[in-house]
Structures are given as structure tokens and as C-alpha cells.
Amino acid sequence: MRIVRLDMTKLEIKQEEVPEQYRFLGGRALTSRIVADEVDPTCNPIGPYNKLVFAPGLLSGTGAPSSGRLSVGSKSPLTGGIKEANAGGISAQRLANAGVKALIIEGAPAPGKWYVLRIDQDGESLTEENELAGKGTYEVVQALRAKHGEKTAIISIGPAGEMKLTNAGVSTCDVEGNSSRYAGRGGLGAVMGAKGIKAIVIDSPSYINAPVADLERFRAAAKKFTSILTGHPVSGEGLPAFGTNVLMNVISEAGALPTRNFSRGRFEYANAVGGETLAEVAVQRGGLATHACHPGCVMRCSNSYPMPDGTVCSPIEYESAWSLGPHCEIKDLDIIAKLNYICNDVGLDTIEAGGTLGVAMEAGIIPWGDGEKAVELLEEVGKGSPMGRIIGNGSVFTGQAFGVSKVAAVKGQHMPAYDPRGAKGIGVTYATSTMGADHTAGYSITANVLKVGGFVDPLKKEGQVELSRNLQIATALVDSTGLCLFVAFALLDNPDGLPTVVEMINAQYGLALDVAGALDIGKDTLRAERDFNAKAGFTKAHDRLPEFFKYETLPPHGEVFDVPDEELDTVFNF
């Protein structure tokens, strides 16, 4: 395995040996470590001193089930802190099978030039391809696959990344070439744009033949882990049947579905935009209710939704359906699909984009629930109009531009699909995560609503800090393995789960880690991220929710977010 270093100032590619201290790191642990080691925390995120790091997880590119996650790390243009954005699709498997442990992009080229990096098992090459400038990601994938092969993985940015907007995401693709698997959060598409990289093409002879020290032992552990995943009701039955958007109804019933910019916790049309309806309509129109975002995933939580004009949006995830739906009081799945597709094509994170549309509605720019107007407004981003650039810079920027005080963001990043007054454990994660408001960083909805890994009453303040702390540590580990975070449902309920993950890592790398040792990877990662953020200027004051969550009650339960500040400050005491 090698580290590829691309210097965009000198337009020079180097292959480096993997340093000893990085050998047993992968995914988030590796991207965050490299960013902490090499990037000045006070640098300008879109300047030449920031770096963009791609790393497959420890297990990515092997036969471990559901292990194809890619980590993308950098200093975030959206939050100003460290960022690890995590994506599905086939890029991590391709990178690992091309022999790449990490790709580091640094420096900056002369403005106005656009490059494509190609990586395969024989090496790398960089070409100037200015004709791709301004193109949407779907067209970029199509053009590059026509040239490099229909099975290549394509990482790309859309016009939003080229314009260096702070809500620009990094797109990756699935087997079919949908440029819809995003390392979306935190504006890392703007960093890629600042480096002049329009796309990265990755080819490899296989998806599953990354080096493994003890293959027989590894296969036994991977087989056992597969049965642990398929044996759990969530990963074995629920996710394959209805996808992630099955959450829409349960979160609404629980009174924690942020509706009309966090004004109430239930949406009366939740079912119209939820997973059950989505699955039914998708199948009726010849789409798919279940779909794998990468080969070897046994949970297959993705879907393929044909829009009325025949164009397919694949997938529509819960978080996107919420941000582009109930958050804006939009109740039409076809409109949600259209907005989602625009985000994919222009190169935007869907959570932040929907969050921003809600802020625009709060500002009175377009009416609540008006899907057609929302489509028109979002299309402005790709055109690069002044209004489009405001919207493309995310919710906080848009709130400032139009004098809106009610913006549900932490560290500059908009909240996902759970109101912290209706599920207080997720509020602790939003407030304290190194990433800004991020549900995946410590997904307390498991114990708060889904009763996975125990139960902590979502409306009480007690127990939420400990819940979030433990999940944040475990998540930092899972994000480093390349396993999809949805394996956590089984890990939390099945005592054999985590030991089997550790067994796969040990067999692959010839290690003798125990579970505690593996969790240390998670703890070390969080410490490195916290340290980076402190040096970037973050204090306790940044580990807080916007004040309206303390003072405005949320129907139907009438709760405020009341976990005390002093308790939030203890989340990282470990």
C-alpha cells in the first residue's frame, strides 16, 4: 500500500511509503491524523495551505461485508474546524484495490485551470481537462467513464465546488454511475475546487482483493460478521425493505421530526414523504426499493426513485427527504427527488441545502411548502447568480444575509433530521461533535427512539451525555474501519459484534488488538480532532446549541433542550 501525494502548486505526484505510525490507521482515524499532523489549524480552508485527504477504511476493499466507506478529511470551509466527511459508493474499494492507503492533495494551481487525476494499480497521472469545467457531476461521471471504463470509480465536484461555495460536497459514484454518494458535509467540495481538481478517476482489477495477512482467518470472521448483520432485525430486515427513510414516520410519531424550520415535532404529511410511500412509488415506476451503494453490502439500504420525467434519483435518503421535505413543509416526494437530484448534480450537501431552503422560507424569500419555488431557488446555485451563491454558502450565511435569527446550526453546520428537544441525546452530539451538528457522529437516536443498544428516555436530560460520549467514541472507530455506520445497530445489540470487527482487523493486519484497544483508535481520533479545533479557535462556547432551543418549546411534547452546559463540557472526559 502507498500514500499518494499530489502537489497542485508544482503539479507533481509522489508515491510515499506508509509511515509506521499510519500503518494501522484507516478511514477517519487516518484522515484526521494526517490533517492534524500536516495542516495548520489557522489556515484558510480554501487557501494553498489546507490539504484534502482521501482514505479508504481499514477493512475497505476486502471481503468484509458493508465495508466500502470512504473518508474525506480537511479543514472545513463551512465550520472552520476539522472535518471528516464519509461516503458510500465504490471509491474506497477501488482505492484500496489500487494499492492506495491515502491520497493527499495539497497546494493550489493557477486559477481557472481544471485537472483530472487518474489512479490505478500501476500509478497516477494528472491531466488538464478544462472542458469539464461548469459541468454537473452526472455528466462528468458519464464523460469520464466513457473514456476510462464503465467500471471506474469517479470522485468529482459540481459547479458549487468550482465556485468554492461552503456547502459544496464531494461526489462519489455507485456501481451504476450515479454521482449521488456524497462526502457531503462541511464544504469539502470547495477545498477540492480550490485545488483545481474537477475529478478523480480510480480503476482497480477488483473490489475485494486488498491485502490481507491471514486470509483464512479473515474469511471466517467476515462470514460471521455477515450473519451478525443479516441476523439483526434492523440491518437484516428493516433497512433492506424500506431504506433509511423508514425513519420519517417513527421520528414524526415520536414528536422529534423538525418541521417548518424546527417549529414543531410532527409533520402531518410525514407518511406522504416517508419510506413506505417511497418504496411503493419507486417499485410502481420500475425503480428499486432496495439497492446496494457498493458491492458486498448486505444491508442494501439505498433505493432508486424514477421521477415523473423518467430521470432517476438514486437514492433518496431519510436525511435528504427530511431537509428537502418537512423542514420546508414540502409534502411531495417528486419535488423532494427533484431537489435531491439538483443537489447531486450541482454538488451540494442535501442536509445543508434543505436546511438553507428552510431558512430562505423563514426569511420570506419563497413561501413555505412551495416546491416549485424551492426548485427555482436551488437551481440558482448552479447558475452562480448572487442569490445562488448565498444559498450555496449554507444556512448560517443565508440567515445572516436575510436577517434570520432562527438557524438550527452548530459550528456553522446545519442540523440533520432530529429535533434536539424531542430527542435530547442527539442534541448533546450536535452540540459537542468535532464536526458541527452531525447526527452520525454519535447517533443517540438508537437508544432515544429506536431502542437499539438499550433505552434512554428521549425527553429527559439524564443519561444523554454518557450515551453521546460512548457513541461518539464507538463511531470514531467504526468510521475508521470503512464499515458503514449502520453496522452499529447490530454492534450495539449483539455482544459478538465488536469482537468480530476487531477479529477482522487483526486477521487483515496481523495484529492482536482487543476491543478496548480498538476503541482507543476512536478515542485517539476524537482527541486529535478536538486538539485541531482548539488550535483553530474553538472553545466551550462553540459546543452549544443555538439559544432558541433553550427557550422555545417544541410541540407536541412542549420540551426545551435542557441538558446543562456544564454537562456538555464533560462529554470528552474519557
Add this chain to the structure above:
Amino acid sequence: MRLEVRAFAGLHRYIAGAVPGESFSLEVRDGSNGYELLHSLNVPVKEVFTFMVNGRRQDLAQSLAEGDRIGIFPSIGGG
């Protein structure tokens, strides 16, 4: 007493005439609990992982009250 009931994520298939996720009104004996409700709906208890009453998780043995909003779910997750 009357209850407002919704069945989600496939559980509607046990209930005659139920539409997935859409509410229907049901008359039950005063003081009925969750077990009795599921029995009258023909929904197997083992299929129900989350039984929500007025937006809160509730034990099936607990009595229900007039006008309660009930949501029944199998084991689900996402995110």
C-alpha cells in the same frame, strides 16, 4: 373508547383495510391495554417492537385512554 391508530413499516398487512401509515379510528373496550388492542387488530405481538402512545414508548400492559394516538412499528432503523 376510541383510539387513533397507525401501523407502519409493513405491519398494516395484518389489519383488514388498513393503509400503510394512515390513521384509522378504532373502538375498543374502556381500559383496554396494548395487548388487547394488538389482539383485536390481529397483529402478532412478536412483530411489534415499538408501541408508541401519544409520541412516547409505552409498555403493552399499560392501559390506554380515550383518544390516544397509537403508532405500531416493527424493529426499524436508518439515519
